[in-house]
Amino acid sequence: MNGSLTFLSVAPEIALAAAVVLLLLVEVTFKPRAWAWAVVAGAGLAAGTALSAWQWVAHRGADTGTFWNGMIAVDGFAALAGLLVFPLAGLGLMSAWRLAASQGRRGAEFIALVLLAAAGAHLMAAAADFIMLFIGLEVFSLSLYVLAGFTRERVDADEASLKYFLLGAFASAVFLYGVALVFAATGSTTFYGDGGIADYLAGTVIFRPGVLLAGLALLLVGLAFKVSAAPFHVWAPDVYQGAPGGVTGFLAAAAKVAGFAALARVLTAVLGARADDWVPAVAVLAAASVVVGTLLAIVQDDVKRLLAYSSVAHAGFILTALVAGRGGVGDMWFYLATYAVQVLGAFTVAAAVSGDRAGRSPLAHWAGLGRRAPWLAAAMTLMLLAMAGIPLTAGFAGKVAVFRAAIDAGYLWLVIVAVLATVAGLFFYLRVIVAMYLASPEEGASLPASPAVGWGARFVLAVAAAATLVFGIAPWPLLEVLRDALPL
Amino acid sequence: MPQTDLSAYLPIALMFVLVVGFSVVSLFLARLVAPRHPTPEKVEPYECGIVPLQEPVQRFPVKFYLVAMLYVIFDIEIVFLFAWAASFDDLGWYGLAAVGLFTFLLIETLVYVWRRGALDWNLPRRRRYQRAGAAAGDAERTAA
Numbered sequence: 309m310n311g312s313l314t315f316l317s318v319a320p321e322i323a324l325a326a327a328v329v330l331l332l333l334v335e336v337t338f339k340p341r342a343w344a345w346a347v348v349a350g351a352g353l354a355a356g357t358a359l360s361a362w363q364w365v366a367h368r369g370a371d372t373g374t375f376w377n378g379m380i381a382v383d384g385f386a387a388l389a390g391l392l393v394f395p396l397a398g399l400g401l402m403s404a405w406r407l408a409a410s411q412g413r414r415g416a417e418f419i420a421l422v423l424l425a426a427a428g429a430h431l432m433a434a435a436a437d438f439i440m441l442f443i444g445l446e447v448f449s450l451s452l453y454v455l456a457g458f459t460r461e462r463v464d465a466d467e468a469s470l471k472y473f474l475l476g477a478f479a480s481a482v483f484l485y486g487v488a489l490v491f492a493a494t495g496s497t498t499f500y501g502d503g504g505i506a507d508y509l510a511g512t513v514i515f516r517p518g519v520l521l522a523g524l525a526l527l528l529v530g531l532a533f534k535v536s537a538a539p540f541h542v543w544a545p546d547v548y549q550g551a552p553g554g555v556t557g558f559l560a561a562a563a564k565v566a567g568f569a570a571l572a573r574v575l576t577a578v579l580g581a582r583a584d585d586w587v588p589a590v591a592v593l594a595a596a597s598v599v600v601g602t603l604l605a606i607v608q609d610d611v612k613r614l615l616a617y618s619s620v621a622h623a624g625f626i627l628t629a630l631v632a633g634r635g636g637v638g639d640m641w642f643y644l645a646t647y648a649v650q651v652l653g654a655f656t657v658a659a660a661v662s663g664d665r666a667g668r669s670p671l672a673h674w675a676g677l678g679r680r681a682p683w684l685a686a687a688m689t690l691m692l693l694a695m696a697g698i699p700l701t702a703g704f705a706g707k708v709a710v711f712r713a714a715i716d717a718g719y720l721w722l723v724i725v726a727v728l729a730t731v732a733g734l735f736f737y738l739r740v741i742v743a744m745y746l747a748s749p750e751e752g753a754s755l756p757a758s759p760a761v762g763w764g765a766r767f768v769l770a771v772a773a774a775a776t777l778v779f780g781i782a783p784w785p786l787l788e789v790l791r792d793a794l795p796l
Numbered sequence: 797m798p799q800t801d802l803s804a805y806l807p808i809a810l811m812f813v814l815v816v817g818f819s820v821v822s823l824f825l826a827r828l829v830a831p832r833h834p835t836p837e838k839v840e841p842y843e844c845g846i847v848p849l850q851e852p853v854q855r856f857p858v859k860f861y862l863v864a865m866l867y868v869i870f871d872i873e874i875v876f877l878f879a880w881a882a883s884f885d886d887l888g889w890y891g892l893a894a895v896g897l898f899t900f901l902l903i904e905t906l907v908y909v910w911r912r913g914a915l916d917w918n919l920p921r922r923r924r925y926q927r928a929g930a931a932a933g934d935a936e937r938t939a940a
Contacts, residue, residue, distance in 0.1 A: 333907070336907065518805040519808070
């Protein structure tokens, strides 16, 4: 393969890793003020984004390939993942900036972990081999485990971190077992090329697919855990509720993007020849997620927990796009990108309302927010309406896109279930909006100090609101572009 | 879906039966066959063959934990270096550069934790570091 492109294929990861090393060295050498962290982190993320943009321009449809002996893929899929993950990490950092700055000298570690998580997430999307995918998964997950328990003063943050770690490690083990079984069935861990898994499955009739199917099921379970699809979602509410408010948004958004990127490549590109086997399983997972997520969100009294269950339902909606196989990948990206921004925005508001180190955000904190902080309430309302799928928001466009993909694939029953769940979901989203505008704070209730919003959080909310409205009113250009973001 | 042919699962099922069977059989067999002459020394938890003098639950400084963790990291590094050294001739300059990068990352980590005071046995540097951090954090908050 072309030698110069070899290193350019992992250039985004190199840029991020270099930024992490530099950040930590600068931190212990000069003990700089917090803005120096921002400069290094911003430079790393900007370099990663620029390199992904270059990959997108140069290697979107044509001139794709794998490098490092088939370990890393350069294609539109990986490039778009970078274009999504790195800016998202930047927004996540802005949203969590006050939290990071309040941690004193540990703030540098906080920022380094966010950058490492972004690098791992991109590696998951660009991996062209199960081993590389697993390394990306671990880099990404380990960073998030630590971030979930970053504040030391609360026990429930430790609890969230430990739960996330134990269950996540278990899911990683399940995933790895799936890899082993797929290797046993196909004789390879590499996705593409001669003797790769896709090649083997396309050219071979397997008379005894038991081992392969068992492996496929375990892969699906491991990745479904990462994206918190029901019935593998039980960690999500506790982790989202316990994690410090400032970082929950990044946690939720990045986990979805990275997990679905890996899932989409593995299912549609690598195991595409076995679509008849995994599509029904994905459809059942999707239906279970929308139903379970919606029903359990209805009974929540804590906004962060409610958003966690809503994210389970959204995992189901995104899975709905994947039943269309390769044809649904573009729709999946659209839903994923818009939802990631919405969930980041929503958790940013929650951090402002209940405090960015706090875990819980009971509905009582939100009473009368429309009068106390009208802009915050307006931003939250927009995010919630978008998640509910109200027309003229990106959430509506995304839902239409994934439903159309599923109907084209012949899964009308799944779309009917999802539409019913959407209607039921309106209830709990509106419940928060009603609390913000129609309820007044209880007499003598101890509200947290008046919502404090840093400039970073304001910028995040402005971007989230703009993206939600622009891609809600005119989704077609983005949808067209995303059709090119296909795996090899 | 094609008709499910469960015979492909037969080796897995056999393996499962073997694993369970072997562990159950060896447990019971040991209980049945092994001679049993318990003495106070024998029922103690095994510790290098020496009779323990005191209960093992005692407090020990958490700083040992930090040192042990650093030890493991550099232990693993040596494992990787052995693999590289064994095939040094084949890997050439590329291998040297790759291992150099790997070692640099580890040393960078060591520098970081060292400067943060992880190797200080009596904590003065770590305290100083955290005090500086707290002061900077306060300055940040008042500036914001």
